[in-house]
Amino acid sequence: MEGRTDIGGFFGLELPEYGNFPQWHPGRSVAVNSGRRALEHILRRLGDVRRVHVPLYTCPAALEPMERLRVPAVFYRLDERLELEKLPELEEGEYLLYANYFGIKEKYVDLLASRYGGRLIVDNALALYSPPRSGACALYSPRKFSGLPDGGIAVMGAGDPLPEERDESLPDAAFLLEWLEHGPEGASAACGRNEERLRNAPLRRMSRLTERLIGGIDYERARLRRMENFRFLHERLGPLNRLSVDLDSVSGPFCYPFWTAFPELRNALIDERILVPLLWPEVLERAPADSLEWKLALHLLPLPVDQRCGPQDMERMARAVEAFYS
Secondary structure, eight states, rough: OOTTTOOOOOOOOEEEEEEEOOOOOOOTEEEEEHHHHHHHHHHHOOOOEEEEEEEEOOOOOGGHHHHTOOOOEEOOBBTSSBBBOOOOOTTTEEEEEEEEEEGGOHHHHHHHHHHGGGGGGEEETOTOOOOOOOTOOOEOOOGGTTTTTSSSEEEOSOOOOOOSSSSSGGGGHHHHHHHHHHHHHHHHHHHHHHHHHHOOOOOOOOOOHHHHHHSSSHHHHHHHHHHHHHHHHHHHGGGGOOSSSOGOOOOOOEEEEOOSOOOTHHHHHHHTTTOOOOOOOOHHHHHHHTSSHHHHHHEEEEEETTTOHHHHHHHHHHHHHHHHHO
């Protein structure tokens, strides 16, 4: 009978049930299969979108839903605080997409929400712990904060319907177990195949597997560890960081964004087995050479502060950066 489960039988994978996922608001949020599909869901539900103002410094995944829906995107420029160089006057059918960069722009998101209200879409792909603002839309990508095969969250108004079709992530989720068995290098190829699958997958509901895995993650513990690691690096590296960081404007950070004048620092850290990716290399292709966005893409290093890292990791990373500057 539907709704009943078997009693007894063989054991499956056992996971705890924390139930503290930060942005799963019953009746207001919709769980879909990726962050880009969360944005697509928002744009589809808004319905009257004529144009979206988008930061030039952004992930290409944020542009794909607009290309898919044939919604024009107008790029805007940032200043050195990662804030809009000029606030636009929005006409009917126009929306502003702003990325809460690395989870460190809470106060600025408040300002934008008070000005634009329902015309604001907050890209919280790198700000999982940032609360949704009243009236504004928001999207989240929990896959960027923990090991999950799929998943995105769209936050809009009450009564927002779910997509009819549910994603099936099991065939491509093996990379999570491969990571445990063989480490990240051994699982990288399988992880890449899953990323390609999500890139091409249509808008669907979040898979049952991901819903269960999310329940087994202690998100509050992870947030506290991220904040602790962030504060440690900021205390040690803040004087060297060209990016001004307001600790009171940090939610649960994705990374410690370290803006250096020396892009070769990235390779120096990688040589020390500190993995620092080049975020959004596509920005280098579409931004004018030597523009602020071009420099951010090349010079801003996302230093890891996630929940896998402890004090010894932070000390090792801080010393590696300090040694480079000495």
